[in-house]
Amino acid sequence: MSENNLSFPLSISIDNQAAIQSGEGFYSRPGSYLADRFRRMMQKLAKDHPDFDITIRWIPGHEGVHGNEEADKAAKLAATGKQHNSPRTRLPQYLRLDSLPLSISALKQAHRKASHSHWTRIWSKSPRFTRTQQIDPNTINRSFLKLTATFPKRLTSLLMNLRSRHIPLNRHLHRIGKSDSPNCAHCPQDEETIHHYLFDCSHVRHERHILTNTLGRKASSLPFLLTNIDAIHHLIRFINATKRFKTTFGEVKMPVPRPT
Ligand SMILES: [Zn+2]
Structure with a gap:
């Protein structure tokens, strides 16, 4: 032809x-x-x-x-x-x-791979490395597997996305070319990072207030929210209430059995 x-x-x-x-x-x-x-x-x-x-x-x-x-x-x-x-x-x-x-795309991927290992080398020498190690995106460690063993699949993938920061918030969506702006739709001056969404965004302050009331000061610790079974329940309640991931994850089901 x-x-x-x-x-x-x-x-x-x-x-x-x-x-x-x-x-x-x-x-x-x-x-x-x-x-x-x-x-x-x-x-x-x-x-x-x-x-x-x-x-x-x-x-x-x-x-x-x-x-x-x-x-x-x-x-x-x-x-x-x-x-x-x-x-x-x-x-x-x-x-x-x-x-x-x-x-x-193969070239791009090769480039990403190379910069990732470069990044890993630098990062592992940083003093912050040890502190954040427990939520390191690459550590799908035994305790995480144990924690999520009985979780519904959707919840596990949501938690993994939160750990790896590959989560459909504008900062990440922008980086992969799926959003025009990295900023929050409600706070034009702020990038919509996980941190912004969970701890800063005024648009979801009501939902956050409930989370903070229940968990106290620890509600502002991402490692705690992602690793403590009780906190995960409240985190999911927050996420469902804000509806921010509804198009990607739908209504996320709670792990069973629920803690008492
Ligand atoms: Zn915001």
């Missing part, structure tokens, strides 16, 4: 659900450069053709779709040996390199 003889509407049938669902937010996997490439190709086509109209649909196999069967045959032939590879000049430009291109 070449760009010049395209006519719309056009329909592409794919039998791989993962490939379809990868959509915009692509992750890094072997071959994801192909998805990157495909996405860029679609963007270019949409720009160049005012009548651009392409539907991508899932089919339970490629039987009966002529183009797909041809592609499947060609792939099987190519897999039988190098001698069946297409001559380099007939390949799309980006496949003519000696090694396969990396996807953008």
Whole structure:
């Protein structure tokens, strides 16, 4: 298929659900450069053709779709040996390199990994390291596993998100490109961090008041809120009452049995 003889509407049938669902937010996997490439190709086509109209649909196999069967045959032939590879000049430009291109997301991930280990090295030498060690995001330690063993899944993942700080509050959402601003919707001058949400945000002061009344001074200690079974109950009550994570976690169920 070449760009010049395209006519719309056009329909592409794919039998791989993962490939379809990868959509915009692509992750890094072997071959994801192909998805990157495909996405860029679609963007270019949409720009160049005012009548651009392409539907991508899932089919339970490629039987009966002529183009797909041809592609499947060609792939099987190519897999039988190098001698069946297409001559380099007939390949799309980006496949003519000696090694396969990396996807953008793979590059980004490699970068994140490298900076993470760099960060870990620096952080472990910091005096604050020992103090915060008990809620270190990477420590899914035995006591946490024991604590959450009987918890509903949703609660465990909420607690893990709070520990790792990968929680759908604007500061994190902004960092992963899912929110325009890192700031709190109610306090424009403050970043919406876990700390802001739990301890500062005036929008939820009523809910916080209840939490503080019940737990006292310890209500302002994140490690306490995340590790003490009694505190977790009150924390969940606070979280449900503020409805801040409702779209992500729904109504979070309390662990059973409830402490007396
Ligand atoms: Zn706020």
